Amino acid sequence: MRIGVLLLFLIYSFTxxxxxxxxxVCSSCKVKSIKDAIKLAxxxxxxxxxxxxxxxxxxxxxxxxxxxxxxxxxxDAENKTDSxxxxxxxxxxxxxxxxxxxxxxxxxxxxxxxxxxxxxxxxKDNIFDNVFYGIILQRVKYGLIKDNIISGNAKNESSSxxxxxxxxxxxxxxxxxxxxxxxxxxxxxxVNNSYVSNNTSKNNIRYGLHFMFSHYNEYHHNEFRxxxxxxxxxxxxxxxxxxxxxxxxxxxxxxxxxxxEINDAEINDNIFEQNTIAINIDGCNRINYKxxxxxxxxxxxxxxxxxxxxxFEYNNFQSNAFDLSYNSRLNDNKFExxxxxxxxxxxxxxxxxxxxxxxxxxxFSYVVNKTPETLVLLRSLFVDIINFSEKVSPxxxxxxxxxxxxxxxxxxxxx
Amino acid sequence: xxKIISLLILMFFIFISCSVEPKVIKYGDDHCFHCDMxxxxxxxxxxxxxxxxxxxxxxxVECLTMKINQENNERDLAFILVADYITPGKLVDAxxxxxxxxxxxxxxxxxxxxxxxxxxxxxxxxxxxGGKLYTWNSLKQHxxx
Numbered sequence: 294m295r296i297g298v299l300l301l302f303l304i305y306s307f308t309x310x311x312x313x314x315x316x317x318v319c320s321s322c323k324v325k326s327i328k329d330a331i332k333l334a335x336x337x338x339x340x341x342x343x344x345x346x347x348x349x350x351x352x353x354x355x356x357x358x359x360x361x362x363x364x365x366x367x368x369d370a371e372n373k374t375d376s377x378x379x380x381x382x383x384x385x386x387x388x389x390x391x392x393x394x395x396x397x398x399x400x401x402x403x404x405x406x407x408x409x410x411x412x413x414x415x416x417k418d419n420i421f422d423n424v425f426y427g428i429i430l431q432r433v434k435y436g437l438i439k440d441n442i443i444s445g446n447a448k449n450e451s452s453s454x455x456x457x458x459x460x461x462x463x464x465x466x467x468x469x470x471x472x473x474x475x476x477x478x479x480x481x482x483x484v485n486n487s488y489v490s491n492n493t494s495k496n497n498i499r500y501g502l503h504f505m506f507s508h509y510n511e512y513h514h515n516e517f518r519x520x521x522x523x524x525x526x527x528x529x530x531x532x533x534x535x536x537x538x539x540x541x542x543x544x545x546x547x548x549x550x551x552x553x554e555i556n557d558a559e560i561n562d563n564i565f566e567q568n569t570i571a572i573n574i575d576g577c578n579r580i581n582y583k584x585x586x587x588x589x590x591x592x593x594x595x596x597x598x599x600x601x602x603x604x605f606e607y608n609n610f611q612s613n614a615f616d617l618s619y620n621s622r623l624n625d626n627k628f629e630x631x632x633x634x635x636x637x638x639x640x641x642x643x644x645x646x647x648x649x650x651x652x653x654x655x656x657f658s659y660v661v662n663k664t665p666e667t668l669v670l671l672r673s674l675f676v677d678i679i680n681f682s683e684k685v686s687p688x689x690x691x692x693x694x695x696x697x698x699x700x701x702x703x704x705x706x707x708x
Numbered sequence: 709x710x711k712i713i714s715l716l717i718l719m720f721f722i723f724i725s726c727s728v729e730p731k732v733i734k735y736g737d738d739h740c741f742h743c744d745m746x747x748x749x750x751x752x753x754x755x756x757x758x759x760x761x762x763x764x765x766x767x768x769v770e771c772l773t774m775k776i777n778q779e780n781n782e783r784d785l786a787f788i789l790v791a792d793y794i795t796p797g798k799l800v801d802a803x804x805x806x807x808x809x810x811x812x813x814x815x816x817x818x819x820x821x822x823x824x825x826x827x828x829x830x831x832x833x834x835x836x837x838g839g840k841l842y843t844w845n846s847l848k849q850h851x852x853x
Contacts, residue, residue: 399751399796453748460814476748482818498736499746506818521736521746528818545737551744575744 319343327352327360327368334358342366342390354380362389365420372396376407376429386415393422402454404429405443408436416441426454427475430462438467445474453498455480459487467492477503478520481510490514500525500551504532513537517549523568525551532558540566548573549590552580560585564707570595571613574603583607586707592618592658601625609703610634610653614671617694618658624691628653632700640701651699654690656683728786730755730799731763742771743817750796752815752822757787769807770819773851790823793833798825803844806830810839821847 316330317323318340324330327349330340336357344364350373354360360378366389370377374396378387392405404426406416411433418440421427427443430436443456456472457479459465465487471494472478478494481487482505489512494501501517502524504510513535517523523539525548526532532555539549549568552558555577564586565571571590574580576598582605587593593613594605603626610616611634630646638649657676660667670676683689733755738747741764747753754772757763758781766772769790776782789799793813805823808830815821820839824830834841842850 400794499748525745527743527745553743573744 313337313339315339315341317341317343318347320345331356331358350377351375352378354378354385355382357382357384359386360388360390361386362391362419365389365391367391367393369393370395370405374398374401374403374425376402376404378405379407379409380414381408381410382414383411384413385411386417388415388417388419391420391422392424393420395424395426397425397453402426402429402458404454404458407431408433411436415439421456424454426458427456427472428458430457430459430465432460433462434464436462436465438465439469441470443470443472443475445476455503456494456497459484463487466490471495472501473497477501478517479503481505481507483507485509488512492516493518495519497521503527504529508532511535516540517542519543522548522551524549525553526555526558527551527553528555530556530558534558534560534563536562538564538566539568539571540564542568544569551575552577555580559583564588565590565593573597574600576600578602580604581606584704585609586705587611587613587616588707589613591615594618596620603627604629606630607700607704608632609706611703615655615658615661617653618662619654619690619694620662622689622691624694626694628694628696630698630700631696632703633696634703636699636701638699645701647699647701650695650697652684652687652690652695654694655680656689659689728757728759728761730757730787730789731765733765733799738765740765740767740771742766742775743768745816749791749816751791751793753799754790754802754823755787755799756785756789758784759786761786768816768819768821769802769823770815770817770821770851772802773847777848777852792825793822794824794826794829800825805844807842807844807847808833808837808839809842809850810834810837812837812839819851 318330339359342362344366346367348369350370372394377392405421405424407429409431412435415437421443453476455477456475459481461483463485467489469491473496475497477499478497478501480503484507487510491514493516495518497520499521501520504526506528508530511533516538519541523542542549547569549565549571551573553575558580561583566588568590570592571587573595578601580603584607586609588611590613592615593610595618597620605628608631633651636651638647640647656679735748745767747765747767752768754766754769788802790802790805792798792800806827807823809821811820813822
């Protein structure tokens with residue numbers, strides 16, 4: 294019985310291969326529009342679209358076909374509020390197109406490419422220009438989104454969509470894309486077991502990358518710059534964050550990384566440079582922070598809400614206005630063997646570890662938390678004096694909030 | 709004369725700054741008082757203003773409701789406003805609005821909750837997309853579970 298099924302499958306796949314054909318689309322070809330080509334195509338076929346401008350939208354694909362653009366043919370949606378390509382099929386690919394001018398809608402989700410209920414697909418090497426949503430994925434699995442350039446012209450308005458918007462999916466890979474000028478660069482909601490790597494996400498209104506209710510995901514080697522906030526990870530478990538760069542996320546609501554209700558995460562080898570708040574930590578437990586660089590931020594770490602059993606080891610805190618800001622008198626987090634540029638102790642036995650423990654919390658940060666306007670006093674002598682006196686005899690900071698083994702030299706210094 | 713004018717101007721500003729009024733939400737700039745997300749969605753934003761005149765913004769109606777439940781501070785609020793789903797950017801009285809939780813209409817914090825000023829339109833959306841309607845009070849109860 295099993296052999297029979299196997300044989301049938303072999304015959305099917307063989308004949309399937311044998312029959313696939315290629316359909317060319319161009320202004321002088323037999324087939325002049327992509328829509329017609331899709332109608333003609335069978336499972337496994339390739340549609341090759343030659344260079345030119347195609348004013349089409351509402352292309353619906355329900356077959357396993359491969360759409361390939363030659364020299365980036367342009368699909369111009371002329372600001373219509375329909376998704377340009379909507380796909381509901383398995384084993385398909387789309388590459389080499391330039392899709393532009395997608396209209397804005399408050400109520401509908403309008404995208405360059407809208408994929409739902411699909412698996413095993415590739416969206417590669419496309420340019421999305423002036424789009425509302427770039428790529429929307431719903432209830433899909435085993436998809437690869439690679440080498441795409443997505444840009445919107447979202448201004449200070451809320452009337453913008455996300456670059457890559459993934460909802461209720463799993464096993465996705467999002468690699469090497471450049472996303473700019475959207476609401477969120479990449480947004481994952483209810484997405485599990487996925488990878489986001491080597492992307493550049495910049496100038497987005499809200500977040501470069503955004504996780505909501507998504508578990509067991511990993512993002513690494515991405516760059517997030519000049520977004521409303523770099524990355525937001527919210528209500529998610531088991532997220533790994535490696536080798537990312539978060540920089541120049543400035544502004545009143547700006548974070549390099551916003552963590553809200555996160556458990557069991559790993560945050561290693563990241564660079565946080567010049568953000569208003571490098572990491573805002575709200576209600577997060579059992580997170581390991583290792584070998585991260587916090588350089589010239591307003592706040593390196595800002596704790597709000599209860600955070601328990603977090604471990605900070607071998608991180609560099611260099612030239613931040615505040616290394617750490619804390620909101621309670623209790624501390625259940627461990628700070629050990631970090632480098633603090635503020636550390637003023639000494640190392641007499643020359644073992645590379647400071648002989649005096651370091652208290653990373655400045656008293657003044659409590660004052661600023663209560664009354665943000667006092668920030669103008671930051672560099673004043675009086676503030677220096679109260680910070681110093683608090684360091685010598687702590688009253689407000691939790692007694693055990695100190696680094697017992699502060700390092701004398703930065704680890705893996707970036708200079 | 710000059711003094712009087714400057715005094716008047718001063719009075720004017722004092723008056724302005726003391727009045728208890730809803731504030732315009734700066735989309736993309738303000739952040740949510742409950743969840744810290746940047747407020748961007750004109751169809752789901754919300755706001756409350758305390759009797760002392762301080763306005764707090766929310767990125768979603770569910771955030772507003774949960775915050776009010778948490779703080780139990782409805783008595784101290786002068787205004788509770790939610791965005792009308794069909795007229796983006798327009799804030800309406802939360803107590804008069806009708807709420808729809810429908811899987812077909814997504815909201816920023818995942819509760820699939822939208823507010824409608826007009827009950828008739830809420831009914832239409834209910835018919836079209838399915839789900840369940842709530843009043844302000846039943847909505848608060850829904851989130852207090």
